[in-house]
Amino acid sequence: MNDIEHDIPEIVINRLPLYVRTLNDLKLLNQTTVSSEHLGFLLQTTPAQIRKDFSHFGKFGKQGRGYNIDFLLDELRNILNLNKTWNTCVIGAGKLGQAVINYQGFKKEGYLIKVAFDISTKKLSNINDVEVRSISEMNQYIKELNIKIGIVTVPSADAQGVIDRLVQCGIKGILNYAPMKPMIPNNVSCMNIDPVLSLQSMSYYLDK
């Protein structure tokens, strides 16, 4: 390959955040360099895979010396567009939505929950400093607050409708907590979080 690589496999993209996370950990331990061997050990993967993954984007290492952690981190964060903050909103202010809003892990990584929406006008209030607005005001808020990511925490039956509206509002990414597979246009990306599916996959192995 020569310069800029096109159409990188999704499976590779999905591993990059793991590298970022582990490099952050190493940095906190005052490490300055790391080899693909060591990174592979920490992530229980092969050095070859790590080097191959990086090779899609450029040459980040030094032969005989490994990778400079600060440099590699910055490169990976740039590739993933993490060197900026992203404005998000939560749709569904029930128990799950409240838990998501109260979770501090998003903000820590630059994903800011700017507003929440719910159909019920009863629970219009604040959750952990996040205003809860009527779902009818979605379009206005998403545009005014430059929100690019929607976090869906409504019941399964309502999720497709909510997602359709989000897409119409110009949302570019959806994190879907509803246990269903939404239909999404292919200029919008979507990741699904369903711990029950994980438990069910796991159950296959539990009797072995």
Add this chain to the structure above:
Amino acid sequence: MNDIEHDIPEIVINRLPLYVRTLNDLKLLNQTTVSSEHLGFLLQTTPAQIRKDFSHFGKFGKQGRGYNIDFLLDELRNILNLNKTWNTCVIGAGKLGQAVINYQGFKKEGYLIKVAFDISTKKLSNINDVEVRSISEMNQYIKELNIKIGIVTVPSADAQGVIDRLVQCGIKGILNYAPMKPMIPNNVSCMNIDPVLSLQSMSYYLDK
């Protein structure tokens, strides 16, 4: 292939719960049969993949007629060991742990949270009818209550220690909410839930 197939790819196992979920949805709509074509449409995958996935386990369909939903569901649920309930425990009774305990989706699918553990003796009490016990009593409770799955909701720094203890207590499956990749012996299975990783992968596509 002939009778019982060995060593089925994990990627296949991970898709089975999606089929189960969708078949349940169809059942609620009073459908009695489904083709791989239709199931593929609902899950945005190819009919060939679905048929190939099933073929690892047997012949569940009828040529020219598709699959009987009740029959297929029962077969898939048996393969995944879902036709029973699983006892679980939650380790970490902080905000995240409380949210997990309050989430009704686990019980609905047969994953029963029988007890929670925490180091802090201050918060020893009940969360949604689930007793919170000291982490020092873990071994005793896991054995007495026949708990096979541990749901880890402690901070990242404590997770490996907790997981090591769970493994020593004979736990067979771990659902890990801590944002780290634990070291696990290979007779124990582990699935990780980290919504931040999903957002970070998604961010790659948001500028495209």
Add this chain to the structure above:
DNA sequence: ACGTGTGAATTATTTCACAGCT
């Protein structure tokens, strides 16, 4: 001597395409 970057080889996964049953 160490460890990256990368073509080539290997292995895994998906898709094709069609014989055969209902």
Add this chain to the structure above:
DNA sequence: AGCTGTGAAATAATTCACACGT
């Protein structure tokens, strides 16, 4: 006519292995 189950073919992903720079 419709649709499964499955070998064969095609594509994708991983791993090997080594030339080469530090």
